[in-house]
Amino acid sequence: MADPITHPVQLVQPDGRRVFDREHAALVSDIGPDRLRQLYEDMAVVRRIDVEATALQRQGQLGLWPPLLGQEAAQIGSAHALHPDDYVFCSYREAGVAYCRGVDTSLLTRLWRGVDHHCWDPADINMTNPAIVVGAQGLHATGYAYAAQLDGAEIAVLTYFGDGATSQGDIAEALGFAASWSAPVVFFCTNNQWAISEPVHVQSPTPIVRRAYGYGIPGVQVDGNDVLAVLAMTRWAVARARAGGGPSFVEAITYRMGPHTTADDPTRYRSAAETELWRRRDPIDRIRRLLEREELWDSDFEDRVQSRCDEIGGRVRAATIDLPDPDPAQLFEHVYTTDHPLIAEERRQYAAYLAAGESDAPPIAEGVRA
Amino acid sequence: MITTFAGALNTGLRRALEDDPKVVLMGEDIGRLGGVFRVTDTLQKDFGNHRVIDTPLAESGIIGTAFGMALRGYRPVCEIQFDGFVYPAFDQIVSQVAKIHYRTRGKVFAPLTIRIPCGGGIGSVEHHSESPEAYFAHTAGLRVIAPSDPADAYLLLRQAISLDDPVIFFEPKRRYWDKADIDVDALDDDPFPIDRARIRREGDDATVVAYGGMVRTALTAAEIAAGEGHSLEVIDLRSLSPIDVDTVEESVRRTGRLVIAHEAPVFAGLGAEIAARVTERCFYYLEAPVLRVGGFDIPYPPAKLERHHLPDPDRILAAVDRTLAA
Numbered sequence: 075m076a077d078p079i080t081h082p083v084q085l086v087q088p089d090g091r092r093v094f095d096r097e098h099a100a101l102v103s104d105i106g107p108d109r110l111r112q113l114y115e116d117m118a119v120v121r122r123i124d125v126e127a128t129a130l131q132r133q134g135q136l137g138l139w140p141p142l143l144g145q146e147a148a149q150i151g152s153a154h155a156l157h158p159d160d161y162v163f164c165s166y167r168e169a170g171v172a173y174c175r176g177v178d179t180s181l182l183t184r185l186w187r188g189v190d191h192h193c194w195d196p197a198d199i200n201m202t203n204p205a206i207v208v209g210a211q212g213l214h215a216t217g218y219a220y221a222a223q224l225d226g227a228e229i230a231v232l233t234y235f236g237d238g239a240t241s242q243g244d245i246a247e248a249l250g251f252a253a254s255w256s257a258p259v260v261f262f263c264t265n266n267q268w269a270i271s272e273p274v275h276v277q278s279p280t281p282i283v284r285r286a287y288g289y290g291i292p293g294v295q296v297d298g299n300d301v302l303a304v305l306a307m308t309r310w311a312v313a314r315a316r317a318g319g320g321p322s323f324v325e326a327i328t329y330r331m332g333p334h335t336t337a338d339d340p341t342r343y344r345s346a347a348e349t350e351l352w353r354r355r356d357p358i359d360r361i362r363r364l365l366e367r368e369e370l371w372d373s374d375f376e377d378r379v380q381s382r383c384d385e386i387g388g389r390v391r392a393a394t395i396d397l398p399d400p401d402p403a404q405l406f407e408h409v410y411t412t413d414h415p416l417i418a419e420e421r422r423q424y425a426a427y428l429a430a431g432e433s434d435a436p437p438i439a440e441g442v443r444a
Numbered sequence: 445m446i447t448t449f450a451g452a453l454n455t456g457l458r459r460a461l462e463d464d465p466k467v468v469l470m471g472e473d474i475g476r477l478g479g480v481f482r483v484t485d486t487l488q489k490d491f492g493n494h495r496v497i498d499t500p501l502a503e504s505g506i507i508g509t510a511f512g513m514a515l516r517g518y519r520p521v522c523e524i525q526f527d528g529f530v531y532p533a534f535d536q537i538v539s540q541v542a543k544i545h546y547r548t549r550g551k552v553f554a555p556l557t558i559r560i561p562c563g564g565g566i567g568s569v570e571h572h573s574e575s576p577e578a579y580f581a582h583t584a585g586l587r588v589i590a591p592s593d594p595a596d597a598y599l600l601l602r603q604a605i606s607l608d609d610p611v612i613f614f615e616p617k618r619r620y621w622d623k624a625d626i627d628v629d630a631l632d633d634d635p636f637p638i639d640r641a642r643i644r645r646e647g648d649d650a651t652v653v654a655y656g657g658m659v660r661t662a663l664t665a666a667e668i669a670a671g672e673g674h675s676l677e678v679i680d681l682r683s684l685s686p687i688d689v690d691t692v693e694e695s696v697r698r699t700g701r702l703v704i705a706h707e708a709p710v711f712a713g714l715g716a717e718i719a720a721r722v723t724e725r726c727f728y729y730l731e732a733p734v735l736r737v738g739g740f741d742i743p744y745p746p747a748k749l750e751r752h753h754l755p756d757p758d759r760i761l762a763a764v765d766r767t768l769a770a
């Protein structure tokens with residue numbers, strides 16, 4: 075077998091030709107024409123959601139958005155490896171994963187518009203809300219997985235995080251706990267080459283996946299712009315977890331095509347040539363070429379995908395614009411699960427203050443950063 | 445020079461790097477990018493990546509390794525990207541950095557400056573608008589500083605870096621774009637102590653104490669009050685640990701009334717400390733109970749609600765009205 079680090083697993087080449095790799099291709103041998111087209115459609119829809127949300131931010135409808143442009147294959151490929159009863163612990167960039175898990179797309183922008191701290195009800199799609207504190211979710215996933223194992227549930231837990239996050243103690247500790255407990259957790263690292271302005275080598279001089287080896291956790295590098303390869307290797311890891319094989323690590327090598335968030339300016343730290351190089355490896359173009367080669371592409375299909383993109387894009391836009399500003403009473407809700415005298419007093423006082431008309435509380439935002 | 449608050453800090457860091465080869469800057473994205481708020485803009489280009497260090501993405505790592513460098517005679521100035529991300533480093537700060545001088549009975553010191561953009565008002569998402577000052581002020585061994593305008597940002601940063609105590613340096617992020625004309629050479633010669641409060645506006649009817657991002661809000665409130673015939677004295681605390689109670693006491697003895705305004709939740713916040721100390725010292729001079737205006741005792745709310753949470757001039761004036769009516 076080729077060195078998995080110098081040769082990340084790849085099943086489709088950038089020009090759409092299949093790679094001869096019998097071992098890994100076997101993991102996706104059941105993916106026929108319909109499922110291939112579904113993968114394409116999901117990637118196209120997710121790109122549309124992302125482009126729409128980015129535009130909404132530029133138009134002042136969202137405070138912030140973390141684009142996932144270029145990372146569609148990593149998200150859609152991995153999400154397709156999961157069952158509905160598996161559980162996902164995400165970072166802030168996994169809107170595409172949420173889509174695959176069936177989120178109501180009208181909820182995707184709530185947090186980023188600033189009306190709420192959450193987007194969806196985690197129980198609806200077995201997926202946590204966006205985690206802003208980098209790396210924290212790795213430990214949560216490990217604890218959840220261990221608990222599921224104690225309960226005798228045959229599920230896998232998958233946690234997403236970036237290459238930068240692997241520098242956090244929380245991720246290192248999560249690897250240690252998961253290995254010690256043999257917990258059914260999949261560490262899915264989206265190595266998009268950058269942590270805001272820091273290239274991946276600031277985090278680690280050796281390939282990220284090697285970090286897992288030190289804990290005795292098997293891992294694999296996969297071409298993160300190849301949706302089939304990502305699906306295959308995530309299936310491998312998920313199957314291991316479900317079968318009681320313990321944790322594993324998947325490093326998806328991909329690229330963040332856009333800014334870190336809409337507040338970021340990537341021209342300050344990376345070259346246009348680098349971005350251009352990756353544009354040629356675009357994950358959606360790749361599967362389209364595969365479909366064309368395998369004669370699964372026709373104008374009917376193209377139109378169908380287009381109208382699905384328009385429908386969902388329009389839905390995200392309308393839902394965002396229609397979101398009203400929250401009632402100030404929401405400030406005091408759900409701080410505790412039971413009555414709390416201090417909160418009750420503040421709620422009363424502030425309602426009286428507003429009723430007395432002392433303040434129209436003008437908007438104070440002076441700019442948005444993250 | 446005409447500069448922003450962020451620009452003043454940038455100049456302060458530049459001069460500190462020039463003056464002392466042992467000063468190093470450490471943090472996430474502070475190099476090429478110049479920090480997410482551009483406070484370290486161009487410094488890596490001019491001083492090299494061994495003095496302006498882009499660290500791995502790990503706050504405990506930043507503070508813990510800075511502490512180690514300090515043990516070897518360096519003077520690290522660390523940037524924590526946002527207030528809400530200092531907590532992974534909390535253990536290093538309060539258990540190690542704060543205690544080393546005491547633990548070694550004065551043999552070892554840790555001259556770290558830990559810069560933290562803090563507070564709300566920029567419409568950001570969760571964990572980007574916190575006011576964690578009370579956690580640090582509660583820890584013996586740390587000094588806590590909060591400048592409110594560009595000149596003081598420069599002066600206090602220069603003084604903080606030259607201190608041998610560890611300093612938590614809170615930069616009110618909604619003020620980063622405030623502009624002023626400052627004379628940095630004059631500031632370098634300014635002997636005004638780092639731990640003394642400043643009276644920003646004189647007045648006789650009531651004293652308003654504020655710090656950091658809230659000072660400008662308090663000054664606006666005082667301006668409005670003046671139009672209504674009330675003269676407010678506004679004190680900018682500057683140092684949150686230690687607190688210059690003398691300056692506040694002197695003012696309250698004259699005005700007889702005190703309102704304290706901060707962004708942080710009121711419960712167990714710095715306002716409580718100031719109120720208690722002023723009451724101890726000025727009980728017979730007070731015409732009314734000391735009042736506090738602050739954030740509600742809730743997690744920092746979503747951006748669309750922060751205008752309700754973050755005290756504005758009207759909320760300060762409502763408290764002023766109450767104290768004047770008493």
Ligand SMILES: Cc1ncc(C[n+]2csc(CCOP(=O)(O)OP(=O)(O)O)c2C)c(N)n1
Pocket residue numbers: 167206207208235236237238239240264266268269270330334472501503525529532
């Ligand atoms: C504990 C913590 N420190 C700093 C930040 C600020 N921050 C947000 S995202 C980010 C970079 C994360 O990079 P990576 O883990 O590679 O994920 P990516 O954003 O590239 O998907 C940083 C520094 C944060 N959110 N949490």
